[in-house]
Amino acid sequence: MAERRMISKSLLMDNKFLSLSNDTKALYIYLLSFADDDGIVKRSMMIDSVLRVDDENYSALEKNGLIIPDHNDQIKVITDWNSLQSIRKDIYRQTTYLEVRSQLFMRTDYSYTKDPNDKNVFSSADDWIKNGRPKDITDFKPLIQQHLNDRNGIRNDDRNGVRNLSIDQYSLDQRSIDQDSTAQQRAEKGNKDQHRATTTQQRSSNGGMGEILLSDHRSTSTKYNNATTENGVNSGEDNGVNQDAENNFKLDPERTQEIASLFDSLNQSFDVNLSVDDERLRMLFDNLLNQYKIGYIENGLIELSESAGSQNKGNVKSLVVNHLSETVKSLLTN
Structure with a gap:
């Protein structure tokens, strides 16, 4: 504190x-x-x-x-x-009273309420915090409507195939929402990219033709980080980390927030300051988010830190890469 x-x-x-x-x-x-x-x-x-x-x-x-x-x-x-209060993201530590926080909702003046039916509620407190606690939201109306839809059991993707909108997409420094990014279009794009990669041909040094064969195990998830690129990924899998993902793939803003939140949880749990740019950890979190809800992964990080004791940065990264997947799985089966 x-x-x-x-x-x-x-x-x-x-x-x-x-x-x-x-x-x-x-x-x-x-x-x-x-x-x-x-x-x-x-x-x-x-x-x-x-x-x-x-x-x-x-x-x-x-x-x-x-x-x-x-x-x-x-x-x-x-x-x-x-x-x-204004608390910098790099020093913020989430409450230990997570059950209490889960009952709270955010009003447009950024105050808490326990009344989900308050007309000024735009998000649950947990979701707002997961999205980086933005205080520069310029248009609350879409978020209030989404909150009402969620309360009534109507999700954006159920109604029109468009993915749910994250809070930070209405912040001052964010671009407008791309309504054309439907699940079907993302799947089609992934299939086309995979087909193009597996049929690429490369000339050998002696002038002959050699076909580049890529693994069929590459990640097709587009719910990752933001629209940036990743390079230098090794092939193969290592304890839940898909190491053969295609270079230069496009990342999704919604997954950006989820992975950034997991880095925050990791740093808070182990009292370290590992960068969100760490490619191997990003790949691990992306793979786990394809399998588990973010809350389960955060609980896994807490459990892993409590069982590991004091670790330096290098050991923390190795520990998380090698054991987080099995820790999350064990929590769900216990």
Whole structure:
């Protein structure tokens, strides 16, 4: 947990805050200071005794909408956490209270709510955080509509064959959504690329013709990272990593966010700073995302880190490459 938190003048001037008693104001500031990077904090006997506060003070904060209670009365969520705090991606650590966070939703002012039917909700908190916690979204309407569709059991790809839209695609620095990228078109493109690669001919040094035979095991997934290229991949497979993927393949923005999120989880779990540009780990995560939901892989990283103990960067990479796949599989079978 961070040693410093921000307290803005806008908070101190807010009527919801000013209407509180002085001891309740002090309690709120203490909760801000001790909350984790997702704005979730556990009630502390130490704080209660130092400030001489009780249930009435917590109830006052809840009544004014400054905190959200959990069914576990000891856990509190700072409602306006994301507007009050700015935490860099490279130092952000997700909460340990994942079950609490899974019940939260994001409003268009980036505050939390537990009401999924709030007209201003545009995403679950988990999805917003997975997509990098963007605060520069310029058009919430499509995201609000997608949230409503998901709540009603209607997915974008069920309605018109278009993949679901990720939050960051409505950010200020993102391009507009490519509505032509349907699952069928991606499959057809993959088949054409594979056919073209397997029939490519190359002249040998003595002037003869030699046919280049490529493995049929190359990855056909387009849900990867962003539209960049990968080079220098070795052939063969290594503990779930498809090493024979075609060079220079096009990467998908939705998969970009998933893999970036997994790198964040890896770095947080092992307390390292491995780069998202690490090709071997990217290939591993892409392969696993074709088989498992991202939450299962994140749990696998946590389990692997807890069983491994202290590791340096090189050992962490080797450990993850060689054992993450089997760890995820074992978690699902236990």
